[in-house]
Amino acid sequence: MHFFSSNFTLGILGGGQLGKMLLYETRKWDVYTKVIDASLEAPCRIACNEFVQGDLMDFDAVYNFGKGVDVLTIEIENVNVDALEKLEQEGLTVYPSSKTLRTIQNKASQKLFYVDNNIPTASFTRFAYASEIEDSLSNGGLQLPFVWKSAQFGYDGQGVKIVRKLEDLEHLPNVECIAENKVDFKNELAVIVARNSKGESKTYPVVEMEFHPEANQVEYVICPARIEPEVMKKAIAVALKVSESFNHVGLLAVELFQTQEDDILVNEVAPRPHNSGHYSIEASYTNQFEQHIRAILGLPLGKTDSKVAGIMVNLVGAEGHTGDVVYENIDAILEMEGVTPHIYGKKQTRPFRKMGHVTIVDEDVKKARAMAQKVKETIKVTSH
């Protein structure tokens, strides 16, 4: 059924900010949409045609929701995959597939997938329980330091720790996990691959994550990455290989390390629009959200080139502030040319909570980078 058909419904699992940005694009083409999320306060609620309250990890909630749509996609990976599998068996179009989601949801199986498919990644050991790590260290199977990652639900720092000495093991939860070689990298890069059901692929330019020298936190996502053309080529080839290996349909954001030897290693992937592609709203011919919709609806993929250079700065809550949010100096950044703030509409801030992002575009990436620094130094997310 074509998406212009008056009976067509696109279903989205998850009602967060990524879903909201996806929904803007469905409006442009008048695609009828239905969203499920546990929270009645979900950002998507206002932007979809129909909203259903339900737990994304609950089999029945996801299964019943899926029975009422024609194509089903996600804006968050933590959903009930068994329900998706049953829906697929019953003929529903689900992108990303349950198989891909199952592999990605578990970091151990994700890493094994890379190994099985000959995709370069940092070497690692899988443990059923963190308590097994000490044995492995004492018998020489594992060396310090390493990166510990919980296999399930490891999000932004919470499920990731660098283990430098034995004592660091003490506070690890005793769950399935991996111990990964600490990669000595020059740059952290990302490539977004769009792929449709016909197997057609397009890649966005390689972006670079610039880290704060002390805080070890991504400060800027820079497009294009300021790296050698040869490294770009290699990064794109690896990202394409990952997308093809998953036989993926939709967007796949592939996070990569560029090692000191200019090798490219896959860090992890997200099978959906991604923070590293937010710059595309202002900078690209086809933004990542429109591209995801094109891919999952079986439409031709759009041009992924950039009109201008783009830099994204995450807007996070300032330290020492918890409560009703205030965006200090937002007028001052609106005064800078080519600067677009995106405010996610969360009413409460807390330290490091993601409250929005700002995109800075300019023909000259150096000028954009300088402006991004000014933006970062100017706007502050505080509280009353």
Added chain:
Amino acid sequence: MHFFSSNFTLGILGGGQLGKMLLYETRKWDVYTKVIDASLEAPCRIACNEFVQGDLMDFDAVYNFGKGVDVLTIEIENVNVDALEKLEQEGLTVYPSSKTLRTIQNKASQKLFYVDNNIPTASFTRFAYASEIEDSLSNGGLQLPFVWKSAQFGYDGQGVKIVRKLEDLEHLPNVECIAENKVDFKNELAVIVARNSKGESKTYPVVEMEFHPEANQVEYVICPARIEPEVMKKAIAVALKVSESFNHVGLLAVELFQTQEDDILVNEVAPRPHNSGHYSIEASYTNQFEQHIRAILGLPLGKTDSKVAGIMVNLVGAEGHTGDVVYENIDAILEMEGVTPHIYGKKQTRPFRKMGHVTIVDEDVKKARAMAQKVKETIKVTSH
């Protein structure tokens, strides 16, 4: 009150397609919005925070709606101006002002405004009734041919007729009207001016309306216009003067004629986002909808330059088709690089009904123009 305040509400009179595109931008900054429209099927209903059903020409409906918002704007000019005036007297911020709207709503008073403010426009005569025209012709006060325009509610062709001979007068409605000199123009141009309450102005590049050689209908809006720099300068100066004369706040789209002698004459204005600025969504650093919001909320105005050249093609219903709409070959145009269709979501088509628009962007305006022609020849809005 700053628009980020949790109590702030932006009100929009009218729930049509322009309002919907305006609402996308409010979402980006999480501005709380309330819309009033007579139809429960209004496109805005899905994109605003609160929707009120009400007649825009009804004093009480508009007045009561206005009492519940902090800033009030419009997406259509035909609204009850008396209610806006009362709201202004009671302290509400209303952009465009009731005074400006009152002047613009009546084409005779709009033309008189240009004369009073020394703004170049085609010469004209005002008639309280169309029946007075014949007398004026017979006593030599008026010559054939001329352009007849009803003073009120003259929309796209319906309120405009070219009178070449006496018999053409027969079918004119006997209402207040103007008879305007038929301008022999080289080009029809438009300039969008953004102006905020501090009196700061920014102008978008001059765009050109390219007409179908036979059908006398705008086929393409082209940015930048393919005209001499001197003519561009003149057009921008005239547009700025119009905006300042109205002491306007918000967007003002100024439609202009470039005469055979390269004089610039004002045709008419629209005090809101406008069809001639749709290209800005894909081509400009700041699109017209974001700019309107910046202007009426007292924020700094954004950069109006283009990242790339942009061409807009209106999608209108094909002749001979009335009923459930079908967008033939939409996949084929999605395959062309830099082409973005915007589908307004009207379920029924009829000949010449405006169903959407398509934007074509490219670094080279000539390449974009050639592609626009291909788009126009490919996509067809028909019915089942």
